[in-house]
Amino acid sequence: MRIGHVTINSGKLEESIKFYQDIAGLEIIRDMRGKGPLNIVFLADEKGGTCIELIGNEDEAYSGEGISIGFEVEDAEGYHEALWNKGMETTPLVEPIPGTAFFFVKDPNGVNIQFISQK
Numbered sequence: 001m002r003i004g005h006v007t008i009n010s011g012k013l014e015e016s017i018k019f020y021q022d023i024a025g026l027e028i029i030r031d032m033r034g035k036g037p038l039n040i041v042f043l044a045d046e047k048g049g050t051c052i053e054l055i056g057n058e059d060e061a062y063s064g065e066g067i068s069i070g071f072e073v074e075d076a077e078g079y080h081e082a083l084w085n086k087g088m089e090t091t092p093l094v095e096p097i098p099g100t101a102f103f104f105v106k107d108p109n110g111v112n113i114q115f116i117s118q119k
């Protein structure tokens with residue numbers, strides 16, 4: 001058994017799709033915009049792991065409280081610098097234990113997105 005996807009009800013669907021493509025490097029793997037009562041898009045990395053399901057739903061848009069999604073990266077410090085240089089608002093990079101570094105950004109829905117590297 002594995003986690004197949006994480007769902008985020010979004011009041012900012014197009015902005016969220018762009019965020020997950022540009023910032024997290026995910027690709028659209030299933031696009032159901034305009035094919036039913038809800039606009040739904042699944043995104044995943046090239047390895048086909050756990051997906052992010054974005055549902056365009058302004059009435060039930062997620063407020064971003066109490067949840068985070070973590071992405072493993074090779075070099076958290078380098079990724080932090082790259083996002084900072086793009087003008088992204090980030091938390092400071094922290095290294096709570098030797099060899100583990102991470103920071104957070106917020107997606108357009110207010111979800112905390114963590115980028116973490118472990119050496």
